[in-house]
Amino acid sequence: MRAIGHIAVNVFRESVRDKVLYSIVAFAVMLIAVSYLLAQLTAGQDLKIIKDLGLASIATFGLLMAIFIGIGLVWKEVERRSIYGLLTKPIRRWEFILGKYVGLVLTLLVNVAVMTAAFYAVLAYQGWGVDELARRAWPAPPMDPALLSAIALILVELMLVTGIALFFSTFSGPFLSAVLTLGLWVIGHFNTDLRNFENVVESRAAAWLARGLYYALPNFDTFDIKAQVVQGQHVAASYIALSVLYGMVYPALVLTGAVAIFSRRDFK
Amino acid sequence: MDAIRTEALTKHFTVGFWRPRPYLALEALTLQIGHGEVFGFLGPNGAGKTTTLKLLMQLIYPTSGHAEILGRPVGDVEVKRRIGYLPENPYFYDYLTAEELLEYFSALFGHSAAERRRRASALLDEVGIGAERRLQLRKFSKGMLQRVGIAQALINDPEVVFFDEPMSGLDPLGRRHIRELILRLRDRGCTVFFSSHVLSDAEALCSRVAILANGRLVSQGALSEILAVTIRGWELVVSGLTETALAHAQSSAGIRGATRLGPERYALELPMTVPPEHLLAKLVAAGATLVSLNPLHDTLEDFFVRQVAAAPEERGLESTRG
Known part of the structure; x- marks a missing residue:
């Protein structure tokens, strides 16, 4: 287990020394800040615009980081042959995979925290000096703690994306891994439609196939509570807990697959 | 075992x-x-x-x-x-310094922080990496990377x-x-x-x-x-050997080649089939002095x-x- 920690710290160190990552985070923070200006152009929707744009920025740039770092995690080590030096140290292959995963999750955690801090700073500025009457018109307060639950679920979603990217990275190149991960992410957002497929088709086989795919493919929609939170609607704690549980179990299965493939792999 | x-x-x-x-x-x-x-x-x-x-x-x-x-x-x-392993044409994480790389690998062996620093420093000294140890590996030449590769292979003694x-x-x-x-x-x-x-x-x-x-x-x-097993002959080095005595020996003793090393000093090559003792006795009788006698091996x-x-x-x- 100690090896996993050391490998994870090294992944984190690689990320913080990567200028591309800084650019992504800087761009995200800038976009969150710009949301304040956009909010000024709307009448009565200012806070909603900031929250929508802020949460969307965190989700989108987090996704970019998870995919573009995740797809290179294993591939880069194999392609550049740095894996020869590492795997001959007293570590097991599954520790290597888990270390890489934990390292990227740690990186995402820190970056999401930075974006969240920028988001709350903009919200605090927006709410500063606003009179009580205007406040009452808002569906939720600017510094609404419920936003944190939406951000937490974004982070759990990113953990799942990371697991999938890492899985593909164990046997394919970065381009294919990026396409497959992004493809699954898009499909995963329409997963609920697969469940309802049986209501619109006659064929029993097609209905079963759709039902099978619904369970097999990741359901990313389950992590999206942004709209409810922005509108000030209550999201049940049990729903959040179940989503988090799903976001733990699915990556665990994906990582098990990644370890199974990686453990049998020849590094020519 | x-x-x-x-x-x-x-x-x-x-x-x-x-x-x-x-x-x-x-x-x-x-x-x-x-x-x-x-x-x-x-x-x-x-x-x-x-x-x-x-x-x-x-x-x-x-x-x-x-x-x-x-x-x-x-x-x-x-x-x-x-065990330790140096891969062919080693490549390591180019965002790390040589010191950081060695300390990272040392950590994987469970060494304490102080022990990691001590081992990394001693090994980089041993392979001849000086002040460059604090540079990122992307700035290292192939030869320097090779030295770092050897050092990392020895991190666990x-x-x-x-x-x-x-x-x-x-x-x-x-x-x-x-x-x-x-x-x-x-x-x-x-x-x-x-x-x-x-x-x-x-x-x-x-x-x-x-x-x-x-x-x-x-x-x-x-x-x-x-x-x-692949001795292919003998090399006899003598001094005090006149040209006349050499010519006589060459005609009678089966010498395969003679190289003049200096005035009256020659290296004589004999095939494996000719025992050197007989020729040596003849040359000494003609006034020559033995300098050395060595078997001629194949090189690897x-x-x-x-x-x-x-x-x-x-x-x-x-x-x-x-």
């Missing part, structure tokens, strides 16, 4: 996408290497040396056969704790080290430095297994060698035995060229081995 043992170790790769075909990378390699030996694993490019090392490091899995290091199966974490082409990319001074390092490792009781196609390195360092060609072992044994290079040329070539398809 041997330090390294392989039994019929075989690796076939599959090549071709539409019509996959097996390709022989290594065929039934059986080796036993004792503790404290410096073992040279020789062969031309593409002979299967790197494939063998990767099998021993379990970076690839054998098609058949078995390998053990220190009495345990290769890939065992307990084995990895006691291993009992067995595997060096894949350790002299690659090094300048003459660096090669000498690494030769001395290998001899120091031997003196400490460490078993050194190194692959090379530079025969002078093997000749200078190894107690035993194995020669691999086209994926097959063509010869192995102690260097002294390999070269002793002569032996190597003969063995590789005689190796069977059929092995499947185009080369994918290192």
Whole structure:
């Protein structure tokens, strides 16, 4: 287990020394800040615009980081042959995979925290000096703690994306891994439609196939509570807990697959 | 118990996408290497040396056969704790400094922070990396990376080290430095297994060698035995030998060649079939003085060229081995 920690710290160190990552985070923070200006152009929707744009920025740039770092995690080590030096140290292959995963999750955690801090700073500025009457018109307060639950679920979603990217990275190149991960992410957002497929088709086989795919493919929609939170609607704690549980179990299965493939792999 | 043992170790790769075909990378390699030996694993490019090392490091899995290091199966974490490995043309994380890389690898062995710093510093001194140790590895030359690679292979004070082409990319001074390092490792009781196609390195360092060609072992044994069986004659160096006496000796004693080294000083080459005692007695009687008498051995290079040329070539398809 100690090896996993050391490998994870090294992944984190690689990320913080990567200028591309800084650019992504800087761009995200800038976009969150710009949301304040956009909010000024709307009448009565200012806070909603900031929250929508802020949460969307965190989700989108987090996704970019998870995919573009995740797809290179294993591939880069194999392609550049740095894996020869590492795997001959007293570590097991599954520790290597888990270390890489934990390292990227740690990186995402820190970056999401930075974006969240920028988001709350903009919200605090927006709410500063606003009179009580205007406040009452808002569906939720600017510094609404419920936003944190939406951000937490974004982070759990990113953990799942990371697991999938890492899985593909164990046997394919970065381009294919990026396409497959992004493809699954898009499909995963329409997963609920697969469940309802049986209501619109006659064929029993097609209905079963759709039902099978619904369970097999990741359901990313389950992590999206942004709209409810922005509108000030209550999201049940049990729903959040179940989503988090799903976001733990699915990556665990994906990582098990990644370890199974990686453990049998020849590094020519 | 041997330090390294392989039994019929075989690796076939599959090549071709539409019509996959097996390709022989290594065929039934059986080796036993004792503790404290410096073992040279020789062969031309593409002979299967790197494939063998990767099998021993379990970076690839054998098609058949078995390998053990220190009495345990290769890939065992307990084995990895006691060995070191330098890959061919090593590449490490270029965003780390040499110090950070060594400390990172040291941490994987469970060393404390102070111990990591001590080991990294001592090893970088030993391989001749000075102030550059605080530069990121992306700024390192090939030779410097090679030195870092050797240092990381020794971070755990291993009992067995595997060096894949350790002299690659090094300048003459660096090669000498690494030769001395290998001899120091031997003196400490460490078993050194190194692959090379530079025969002078093997000749200078190894107690035993194995020669691999086209994926097959063509010869192995102690260097002294390999070269002793191929004594091809004698070299006699004499002084005080006049040209007349030399001409007389050449006509009667079967001398294969004579090289003038100085005034009345010659090196005479005799075939193996002619005992040198008889000629020596004649020359001394003619007033010459013996300076030296030595058997003429094949060099390792002569032996190597003969063995590789005689190796069977059929092995499947185009080369994918290192």
